[in-house]
Amino acid sequence: MYLVIGAGLAGLNAALTLQDAGMPVTVIDGSDRAGGRVATDVIDGFVLDRGFQLINLNYPEIKRLAVADELDFRIAPRTVGISSGTQRIAIGDPRQAPLSVFSKKTGALTEKASFIRYLATKPSPDEDVETHLLRCGTGGLYKSVLRPFLQGVFLTEPSQVSAIIGRELIGSFISGKSGIPADGVGVFSQTLANRILDLRLNTQVEEIRGNRVITNQGEFVATKIVLATDLTTAAQLLGANQVAPLIRATTWYHVVENAPENKAELILDAENRGPVVNSIVISKLSERYAPAGQNLISSTTIAHASESEVRRHLALMWGSSTENWRLLAKYEINSALPLFEPGKVLPKSSKFNEMIYLAGDYRSGPSQNGALASGRLAAKELLFDQGL
Numbered sequence: 001m002y003l004v005i006g007a008g009l010a011g012l013n014a015a016l017t018l019q020d021a022g023m024p025v026t027v028i029d030g031s032d033r034a035g036g037r038v039a040t041d042v043i044d045g046f047v048l049d050r051g052f053q054l055i056n057l058n059y060p061e062i063k064r065l066a067v068a069d070e071l072d073f074r075i076a077p078r079t080v081g082i083s084s085g086t087q088r089i090a091i092g093d094p095r096q097a098p099l100s101v102f103s104k105k106t107g108a109l110t111e112k113a114s115f116i117r118y119l120a121t122k123p124s125p126d127e128d129v130e131t132h133l134l135r136c137g138t139g140g141l142y143k144s145v146l147r148p149f150l151q152g153v154f155l156t157e158p159s160q161v162s163a164i165i166g167r168e169l170i171g172s173f174i175s176g177k178s179g180i181p182a183d184g185v186g187v188f189s190q191t192l193a194n195r196i197l198d199l200r201l202n203t204q205v206e207e208i209r210g211n212r213v214i215t216n217q218g219e220f221v222a223t224k225i226v227l228a229t230d231l232t233t234a235a236q237l238l239g240a241n242q243v244a245p246l247i248r249a250t251t252w253y254h255v256v257e258n259a260p261e262n263k264a265e266l267i268l269d270a271e272n273r274g275p276v277v278n279s280i281v282i283s284k285l286s287e288r289y290a291p292a293g294q295n296l297i298s299s300t301t302i303a304h305a306s307e308s309e310v311r312r313h314l315a316l317m318w319g320s321s322t323e324n325w326r327l328l329a330k331y332e333i334n335s336a337l338p339l340f341e342p343g344k345v346l347p348k349s350s351k352f353n354e355m356i357y358l359a360g361d362y363r364s365g366p367s368q369n370g371a372l373a374s375g376r377l378a379a380k381e382l383l384f385d386q387g388l
């Protein structure tokens with residue numbers, strides 16, 4: 001039996017690849033649900049994703065899985081709202097915000113043209129995202145739009161992230177159809193998990209000894225193992241060094257009767273006036289995120305911040321008082337994303353030893369696509385080594 005440890009996106013795709021090749025596969029996960037970091041809670045009728053994230057249906061791996069038709073999917077607007085002083089300016093797809101390109105508050109026209117050119121350039125391996133974008137001439141556009149947007153994508157400063165990884169993710173956002181399943185991102189993972197024939201939850205791996213995997217539910221004897229946990233757990237189980245730093249992020253959920261905005265546009269702060277990197281009335285994207293008559297606002301911070309600092313910044317960003325906003329929940333995610341620093345070389349092989357193949361976003365890229373790709377590649381390599 002082939003054993004996949006971890007039912008996050010990487011493990012699910014590894015298992016599906018093995019299963020599709022006709023292999024007997026068992027997937028085990030320590031948690032009470034599949035999906036890993038792509039999971040959702042329901043509290044008092046509110047749908048709370050464990051950290052704000054959008055699913056991108058144009059990611060190659062998601063297209064490959066042909067899952068879109070099974071989801072009641074809500075596509076996010078292709079514009080973002082840039083908060084500057086007391087104004088908010090929509091910028092993005094010119095078909096949805098035709099005048100945005102002319103607003104000087106979001107950068108000069110030449111800088112916007114430079115961004116289009118950036119999309120066709122190749123970064124150098126040691127460059128970071130910020131250097132690459134500025135080198136391409138995006139100056140003011142970078143400062144007021146791209147930097148705040150990318151902070152929310154990488155959950156860190158773009159100057160910390162490899163330009164190669166950045167170029168790939170930015171390209172997928174521009175061409176992408178991003179959004180959420182109507183009942184939360186967890187539905188996406190669950191839809192994939194439903195395809196797995198043998199999935200065992202609440203099964204925590206404590207140790208791996210050769211082909212024997214010791215868990216809180218007893219021992220599994222495996223033909224081969226795909227280890228698809230988060231980076232820290234993989235390093236612990238293998239007695240190896242952690243290969244990448246991890247980034248933390250916090251998502252704050254506020255409830256309010258009267259939404260500050262009628263659209264589901266992601267709001268960014270052009271002036272960097274506080275700890276919030278983005279905020280959205282998520283119940284305008286899917287009304288099922290909040291009970292009737294209520295609105296749910298999801299906001300993300302990447303540096304340590306108190307609720308009063310967050311509330312003060314949100315009032316500036318939304319241009320509306322936040323006094324009546326009720327804090328419903330706060331998700332602090334300590335290992336939100338692996339950091340792909342400039343110069344990082346992606347591993348060529350998934351094979352750790354004769355028994356174990358590795359998968360996880362820390363191997364291929366800090367995204368759903370990266371996680372899914374790592375799982376498929378690990379399973380493919382395993383099958384190849386078996387002559388299959």
Ligand SMILES: Cc1cc2nc3c(=O)[nH]c(=O)nc-3n(C[C@H](O)[C@H](O)[C@H](O)COP(=O)(O)OP(=O)(O)OC[C@H]3O[C@@H](n4cnc5c(N)ncnc54)[C@H](O)[C@@H]3O)c2cc1C
Nearest residue numbers: 006008009010030036037051053054205360361367368371
């Ligand atoms: C707040 C936030 C926002 C994000 N936003 C986006 C976005 O907008 N777009 C995007 O593309 N990506 C986004 N991502 C990234 C994306 O969600 C992750 O890259 C991806 O889900 C990682 O999947 P994974 O399978 O590699 O790891 P994980 O999801 O961490 O899965 C690992 C699994 O292993 C299990 N496990 C761990 N230890 C054990 C053990 N000892 N025994 C058994 N099981 C174990 C865990 O329970 C878990 O299910 C975001 C992530 C976060 C946290």
